[in-house]
Amino acid sequence: MQMIPTFWGQFAKGMYVKETPSAKLVVSQFAPFSFGRISSEEGLPAVTRGEVAARDYMVAIQLADIPTIEEFLGNRRVSSGSYPVGGVSVHSLEERPTIDLRNPFDTLVLHITQASLDEVAATHRVPRVDRLSWLFGRPDPVVHHLGHVLLATLDQQNDASRFFVDHVLHALHCHFVSNYGGITLPARPLQGGLSPLQMRKATEFLNTHLDGDVDLQQVSAVCDLSLSHFARAFRQTYGKPPYRWLIERRINKAKDLLEKTRLPLADIAVRCGFTDQSGFNRSFKRMYGITPGSWRRNNG
Secondary structure, eight states, rough: OOOOHHHHHHHHHHHHTTOOOOOOEESOOOOSSTTTEEEESOOOOOOOOOOSSOEEEEEEEEOEEEEEEEEEETTTEEEEEEEEETEEEEEEGGOOOOOOOOEEEEEEEEEEHHHHHHHHHTTTTTOOOSSSOOOTTTTTTHHHHHHHHHHHHHGGGOOOOHHHHHHHHHHHHHHIIIIISSSOOSSSSOOOOOOOOHHHHHHHHHHHHHTTTHHHHHHHHHOOOOOHHHHHHHHHHHOHHHHHHHHHHHHHHHHHHHHHHOOOHHHHHHTTTTTSHHHHHHHHHHHHHSHHHHHHHHHH
């Protein structure tokens, strides 16, 4: 099993991952504390043992039907029956959630911190969420769809970016605050884009890090803004989310290197912040309609 943060180490222990030969846990390399996929062809050998934790939540999204499952909060059974594909469960970690699951399963698990929910509330100037609540196993099309977007970043990690994952997680946090926390978010976002100084700081930081992986939190900190406020203000200022802006700048830098140097494509990919040449090829083709090699031959 791969090296994983403490939260997932405790989670894997409670879910008997090491004791179940067919069990598999894959954690995001971009947001290693935030989400992972766990599956097993055998189910679990015993009732899982929930641990007392901080005021955080575990959200489970079922990727396959489960014929029979029982869920508990402490000693209280809160759900019993079958869960469909897309069924969502929300567990407060303070309440020692436990599961009796003897059937094969495939589940995307989100670790939602109270701090991330508080940030959304503060940014939109609404009351903080006191508790997330959702009927156990009830489908949620929004969470299911965004969950599959995150799932794609686990399956094809070379094609994703930390910026993109941050945006998807932020969208989920807003959805949880509004639909699971009972807090009404403003129909219109608060007005105001980035100030000229914040624009300069953000673009200078991003341009300096074109060849490396950066996350949304780093750039928002440079601008002295919360992650939620920065993401909204950046999009309002530039007409696109930060991850799209960054990809376009990386591709433009690559195009300049293709035209002015004879560097191999693999070297250009690394210099422009892509994990490998195949990811660079796909991003370049999406933007210009042809591969980098073809563009170089046509413009050399």
